[in-house]
Amino acid sequence: MNQYAALTQKKSFVFYMLIGIMILLLAGCSGGAQAGQNPSDGSTSTAASDATEKSSNDKTATPRIVATTVAISEITNALGLDLAGKPTSTKVLPDRYKDVPDVGNPMSPDMEKVMSLKPTDVLSVTTLKYDLEPKFKDLNINAEFLNFESLANMQKEIQKLGDRFDKAEKAKEINGALDAKVAEIQQNIKGKKSPKVLILLGVPGSYLVATEHSYIGDLVKIAGGTNVVQGEKVEFIAHNTEALQQSNPDIILRAAHGMPDEVVKMFDEEFKTNDIWKHFNAVKKGHVYDLPEPLFGTTGNLAASSALDELMKMLYPSN
Numbered sequence: 448m449n450q451y452a453a454l455t456q457k458k459s460f461v462f463y464m465l466i467g468i469m470i471l472l473l474a475g476c477s478g479g480a481q482a483g484q485n486p487s488d489g490s491t492s493t494a495a496s497d498a499t500e501k502s503s504n505d506k507t508a509t510p511r512i513v514a515t516t517v518a519i520s521e522i523t524n525a526l527g528l529d530l531a532g533k534p535t536s537t538k539v540l541p542d543r544y545k546d547v548p549d550v551g552n553p554m555s556p557d558m559e560k561v562m563s564l565k566p567t568d569v570l571s572v573t574t575l576k577y578d579l580e581p582k583f584k585d586l587n588i589n590a591e592f593l594n595f596e597s598l599a600n601m602q603k604e605i606q607k608l609g610d611r612f613d614k615a616e617k618a619k620e621i622n623g624a625l626d627a628k629v630a631e632i633q634q635n636i637k638g639k640k641s642p643k644v645l646i647l648l649g650v651p652g653s654y655l656v657a658t659e660h661s662y663i664g665d666l667v668k669i670a671g672g673t674n675v676v677q678g679e680k681v682e683f684i685a686h687n688t689e690a691l692q693q694s695n696p697d698i699i700l701r702a703a704h705g706m707p708d709e710v711v712k713m714f715d716e717e718f719k720t721n722d723i724w725k726h727f728n729a730v731k732k733g734h735v736y737d738l739p740e741p742l743f744g745t746t747g748n749l750a751a752s753s754a755l756d757e758l759m760k761m762l763y764p765s766n
Contacts, residue, residue: 517538518748526617573592596661598629641673642698649714655683659679670755688724699735
């Protein structure tokens with residue numbers, strides 16, 4: 448949309464820095480490509496790189512996997528994989544990993560702790576790559592960043608992990624269940640008018656608009672919704688309430704992350720005090736929904752099937 452492109456160009460460098468920080472924070476609340484390569488200058492290798500080299504040369508060696516996000520931990524658990532390290536999180540992790548050492552929060556893992564575990568594989572997500580890749584490279588840690596920015600990309604990563612760690616059939620089983628849910632959704636939306644959807648993504652004190660390239664935006668597309676923000680290439684953009692009102696969404700989805708209770712209160716106050724919101728058709732009809740964080744993360748996760756079921760209720764309230 449030209450309105451959003453014009454708005455984005457007028458924003459100052461400081462404001463963009465704020466948006467970048469927010470996106471990193473959001474990515475850290477949830478859940479690739481090779482990040483680092485072994486040095487070629489003949490310098491002494493670290494324990495982490497030694498373990499990686501040994502793994503590549505000895506296919507029978509037991510992998511030592513460090514998962515740095517909750518979503519990755521849930522997927523490795525579903526695949527039946529053991530971990531050498533897990534993320535530090537207030538969220539409940541699989542019981543399988545209750546005695547596994549923590550390696551810090553997803554946005555800033557404790558690199559010394561990671562190295563001490565002598566990992567063969569360190570797994571993060573692409574939404575954190577820009578910030579974390581240089582840190583891993585500096586320590587010669589061969590990290591991999593998995594693309595969980597859409598359901599289809601997450602499924603590809605699941606299969607790649609299954610193939611690598613001799614869990615290919617389990618990966619196919621997990622993806623088969625997700626494929627079946629998508630097929631079910633597509634069958635259910637046949638003949639239904641596509642609702643126009645506005646997705647707001649909030650952290651304490653501010654919020655962004657999620658495009659169709661965000662994970663939640665991808666779920667909305669799968670469920671038959673049309674994002675009111677079109678023509679963007681990024682996951683999130685700055686908001687312009689007047690322009691959003693002109694897009695006249697049928698449904699408004701509000702995702703709260705970081706401190707969900709506080710963000711919901713922020714949204715409630717914004718909708719109460721900013722007079723323009725009462726002119727939105729979605730507000731007039733009561734079609735404003737808060738997305739529960741356990742189901743709707745900022746990156747793909749194994750709750751996708753349940754999230755799609757919930758979205759169907761929100762996007763087609765008349766049913």
